[in-house]
Amino acid sequence: MKIKIPLLITFITGLIIIVSEFIPAQPFPKISTDLETWVMVIAGFAMLLGLLSLFKVNILKIKFKVPNWQYSIITLASCAIMIALGLLWGTDKQVGILGHGEGIQNVLGVKPFDYLFNNIYQHLAATMFALLAFFIASAAYRAFIGRTAESRLLLIAAIIVMLGRTSLGSWLTGFLPDGSFFHLPNLAGFIMKYPNTAGQRAIMIGSGLGVIGSSLRILLGIERMWLGGK
Amino acid sequence: MSKIREPLDRRIIFLLVFIGVALPIMIKVGLPIETTENVEMVYDLVESTPAGSPVLISFDYDPSTKPEIHPQAIAVIKHALKKKQKIICMALWPMGVKMCEQIFNTLEEEGIKPVYGTDWVNMGYKSGGAISLKAIGADFRKVFTQDTNGTLVDDIPALHGVRSLQDFKYVMSFSAGVPGIKEWVQVGHDMYNVPVSGGVTAVSAPSILPYVNEQQQLTGLLGGMKGAAEYEFMIGVPGTATQGMDAQSFAHLIIIILIIIGNINYFYNKKILALEEAQK
Numbered sequence: 347m348k349i350k351i352p353l354l355i356t357f358i359t360g361l362i363i364i365v366s367e368f369i370p371a372q373p374f375p376k377i378s379t380d381l382e383t384w385v386m387v388i389a390g391f392a393m394l395l396g397l398l399s400l401f402k403v404n405i406l407k408i409k410f411k412v413p414n415w416q417y418s419i420i421t422l423a424s425c426a427i428m429i430a431l432g433l434l435w436g437t438d439k440q441v442g443i444l445g446h447g448e449g450i451q452n453v454l455g456v457k458p459f460d461y462l463f464n465n466i467y468q469h470l471a472a473t474m475f476a477l478l479a480f481f482i483a484s485a486a487y488r489a490f491i492g493r494t495a496e497s498r499l500l501l502i503a504a505i506i507v508m509l510g511r512t513s514l515g516s517w518l519t520g521f522l523p524d525g526s527f528f529h530l531p532n533l534a535g536f537i538m539k540y541p542n543t544a545g546q547r548a549i550m551i552g553s554g555l556g557v558i559g560s561s562l563r564i565l566l567g568i569e570r571m572w573l574g575g576k
Numbered sequence: 577m578s579k580i581r582e583p584l585d586r587r588i589i590f591l592l593v594f595i596g597v598a599l600p601i602m603i604k605v606g607l608p609i610e611t612t613e614n615v616e617m618v619y620d621l622v623e624s625t626p627a628g629s630p631v632l633i634s635f636d637y638d639p640s641t642k643p644e645i646h647p648q649a650i651a652v653i654k655h656a657l658k659k660k661q662k663i664i665c666m667a668l669w670p671m672g673v674k675m676c677e678q679i680f681n682t683l684e685e686e687g688i689k690p691v692y693g694t695d696w697v698n699m700g701y702k703s704g705g706a707i708s709l710k711a712i713g714a715d716f717r718k719v720f721t722q723d724t725n726g727t728l729v730d731d732i733p734a735l736h737g738v739r740s741l742q743d744f745k746y747v748m749s750f751s752a753g754v755p756g757i758k759e760w761v762q763v764g765h766d767m768y769n770v771p772v773s774g775g776v777t778a779v780s781a782p783s784i785l786p787y788v789n790e791q792q793q794l795t796g797l798l799g800g801m802k803g804a805a806e807y808e809f810m811i812g813v814p815g816t817a818t819q820g821m822d823a824q825s826f827a828h829l830i831i832i833i834l835i836i837i838g839n840i841n842y843f844y845n846k847k848i849l850a851l852e853e854a855q856k
Contacts, residue, residue: 386704438677471639483593487834513607514825
């Protein structure tokens with residue numbers, strides 16, 4: 347029963363959603379809409395679940411003093427501070443439990459939550475993403491080698507796109523007549539529009555078929571991993 | 577002693593990239609900016625939308641991709657405000673709400689002061705991805721009952737006449753991943769036939785480009801900082817993307833030079849190894 351009932355619920359729910367796509371007559375659209383509303387509510391609770399999980403995992407790390415447990419303190423403290431500041435004084439124009447905190451705003455210029463967001467979180471997040479440029483440069487130097495005919499083709503295409511997608515490409519071949527195929531931005535545009543799109547579409551169609559297959563396996567109860575089984 | 581060339585020290589590569597990015601930011605080079613078809617399509621969509629039309633802008637990114645996507649959103653919003661369109665903001669990413677707030681705060685600092693509630697409104701974050709988009713498509717007011725300030729939708733002038741997704745003249749998604757522009761295409765365009773456009777990071781543009789097709793699933797696309805710079809150029813308001821294009825151009829050039837050096841080293845070493853083998 348522990349397995350059969352969830353499987354039955356999954357099958358019936360999935361069937362209703364599929365049928366509602368083909369039969370727009372009631373009650374299918376209403377049931378489908380209600381189920382979708384449930385998903386939004388559940389997704390909201392998933393965030394709460396994630397937060398609880400974050401606290402549980404990090405508290406255990408601190409408790410058992412696993413390697414680098416000190417970072418868990420920073421994680422939990424940061425999380426708690428941001429939640430507390432957001433709840434107490436709100437963010438931007440939104441009011442918090444203690445109002446807008448005019449006194450603190452006079453000192454910081456903005457609300458405490460916004461102050462930390464603008465001056466710490468935002469820069470840390472952007473830095474993490476920006477670091478990619480350095481790693482990509484290093485990886486490209488080491489790995490982008492024209493060993494075979496295919497890799498040489500890839501190398502040439504990559505260089506054309508890298509140049510064509512910047513202002514440098516426009517400048518380098520700016521002497522060519524307007525609309526020339528060999529003008530680097532046009533050449534890069536051609537690569538992006540035809541060979542790239544063809545390849546991307548093949549991947550998308552392949553993965554789409556894979557998703558349909560996996561969904562059918564779940565609906566028909568063939569795939570049961572999501573129930574916690576093996 | 578072997579004549580094999582050792583690879584460049586990683587620190588030298590990092591230093592070169594740093595110089596390549598930093599110098600053009602400090603010393604303006606002013607490389608030309610050329611517009612492309614995809615950006616022109618986005619521009620035409622905004623340009624051809626009548627004044628007073630409600631338009632939906634979805635902030636589906638967070639601060640990590642801000643340097644690339646934020647300038648795109650700023651440029652499009654400036655254009656939409658100039659055309660006197662009513663901007664309805666929402667977010668499929670929790671941090672997207674802050675991105676929207678920051679843009680309008682920046683505009684205010686620049687002297688562009690749209691009236692909140694009349695010219696624009698921030699509806700906030702909605703969880704659930706594609707599912708919430710389907711619900712928005714069917715009944716906008718059922719999903720968003722109030723804005724981020726707690727004002728009820730019925731009391732927001734910008735939302736007068738807006739019942740479902742089809743009441744928006746276009747949807748613009750600034751997206752850094754999932755949920756984002758792909759979901760907007762699948763629901764906004766494919767289910768509700770609303771023109772969908774937007775901007776993505778340069779790295780994800782190739783996977784989104786197939787949606788810019790004859791069916792116009794996407795009406796153009798802004799790809800990375802280049803897309804933003806082109807849009808800034810088209811509206812005649814240079815911003816951070818225009819400034820950043822020189823740095824990006826030089827960073828790309830350095831990477832290309834490094835790739836060429838790497839290849840020269842590889843073929844040189846291959847030749848040396850072959851000679852050494854032959855001598856043995």
